[in-house]
Amino acid sequence: MPKPVIFCDFDGTVTESDNIISIMKKFAPPGWEQVKDDILGQKISIREGVGKLFSLLPTNMKDEITDFAIKNAKIRHGFKEFVEFTRAEQIPLYIVSGGIDFFIYPILEKFGPFAGIYCNSSDFSDDYIKILWPQRCDSLCQNDCGCCKPSIIRKLDLDISFKIVIGDSVTDLEAAKYADFVLARDLLKEKCEEWGIKHQGFHTFYECIEGIKKRIEVGELT
Template identity: 40%
Template sequence: MTVRVICDFDGTISERDMIVSIMRHFAPEASEPIIQAVRASERSVKDGVEAMFALIPSNQYGAVAAYAQAATAVRRGFPQFIHTCEQLGWKVAIVSGGFDFFVEPVIHNLSTASVDIYCNRIDASGSHLRVRWSKPCDEACDGGCGLCKPRVIREIAQPGDRVIAIGDGVTDVKAAKMADFVFARSDLLRLARELGLPHLPFETFDDITAAILDKGSELYAHLS
């Protein structure tokens, strides 16, 4: 049996949602209604993120990338969490609706462990920024994801594998529904409770590592 950990980035590994932070810095007034509509599930993630980045002229891409890298604060305990998973032989995939210009540098700077990264990129060839989704929804998904976390799970998980999802927001709900167990905070924690998903709350990765190392943890009842 292989344990696969599907971990979100924005608001999970990073303390703040970096897409929201970027928008509130570069297009605060125009982006705020879109942010709220996505959070309320009134607008799909795909549609909302595309609309937000389209607000920013392409000549600001360098400034956006520099801001995102400088502003990313990592949640406590993440490197030790990755080390613990590696020691156990668990396979970790960072599956993010965020972008390569801030996700990849952070992960590579924090860990030398073998971690798969799925994220998106920005096309700055036109007048305004355009999103290029690395894993758009497949036919098994009901659409609107942007980067489709259920698709990634379907592609990498083999029959008999156990899946742990870690996340914080509405973009993580579909992955959480497919997982055997969920570590959740913020909006995902509320939704996991409402949906009755097997879960534990977390605030830092120290909380998750403690649960992983505790063989009596509720986690292991769902991995057997």
């Protein structure tokens, strides 16, 4: 049987709220709400939308924005134990996020190391924040994702693995289509139900532990 590998979202999954939205609500640059609505309504791509959001924020606020993002982030219950569980079971855990490096790495530092962390990068060298895209879509994806989760899965070449995706939102929809099993919240859970993707809902990472344990016990992941 294939061995499991986990791809876990960050914003709204590891953390209880979306850190990009929290930053925008806090600093409230004019026009951010329309951009946010356009992303969620899939009127513009995630890459275009996230780039537009951060281009509204001046780089001279870097320290203030970074400090807020790190201090405001509330880790979802059970995440520490979940990371420990994956290590004990020798399950590779990748963090794949449409979030930004300047807050993801500091927040995750005390929980690591991970099999890998994939996210967007930031450039503070100009007057306004510029987002960089080291994990852009490959030739098989035309969604202009920014951080393209299915492209990352394909790049890692894990065809013989049992792929578990954990997430909550629009950035996780395409990755869920590649998963053998999804642990889902909010919009992702709704879409898994609509599309008939094998999944389990969750509120805390304790439920994620139990969901994976059950599949180990029945021999699905061994």
